[in-house]
Amino acid sequence: MEKISAFKNYIEMEEVLEKYKTTKLEDVKIWFKAAPINAFPKDGGACVKYKNLQIAVFNFKRLNRWYACQNLSPEKQEMVLSRGMIGDHNGISKVACPLHKKTFSLENGENLNGDLDPIAIYPVKIENDYVYIGFAE
Numbered sequence: 001m002e003k004i005s006a007f008k009n010y011i012e013m014e015e016v017l018e019k020y021k022t023t024k025l026e027d028v029k030i031w032f033k034a035a036p037i038n039a040f041p042k043d044g045g046a047c048v049k050y051k052n053l054q055i056a057v058f059n060f061k062r063l064n065r066w067y068a069c070q071n072l073s074p075e076k077q078e079m080v081l082s083r084g085m086i087g088d089h090n091g092i093s094k095v096a097c098p099l100h101k102k103t104f105s106l107e108n109g110e111n112l113n114g115d116l117d118p119i120a121i122y123p124v125k126i127e128n129d130y131v132y133i134g135f136a137e
């Protein structure tokens, strides 16, 4: 019985993960108006909802750069990445999952200190002091 329930959980987690797909700038069809820039902490992250997705948005104030990625950590399937520490890995902006400190590039989603699947990342633009996140659908 336990095995069946573990398998069911695995399938459900896979279904959740599949909703998150890296979107390239050239594939953006919808610029979702997320929130004013001052709704986001400086040099930190916050979570935004778009359809049935949770997206972590990061304001690298010191670098004057913004990033967006899935809020879901691919390891334990927890919605936590927006609460992760942000920083720099050899010039690559990154976020560390607050649970087990696995780090991910915010440039291409790659897991920088392990072999986890990459996270999905999304383009961000700022217009008239508002943060927009780009989606393909």
Ligand code: FES
Residues within 6 Å of the ligand: 073, 074, 075, 076, 077, 078, 097, 098, 099, 100, 101, 102
């Ligand atoms: S749950 Fe995110 S690194 Fe373990």
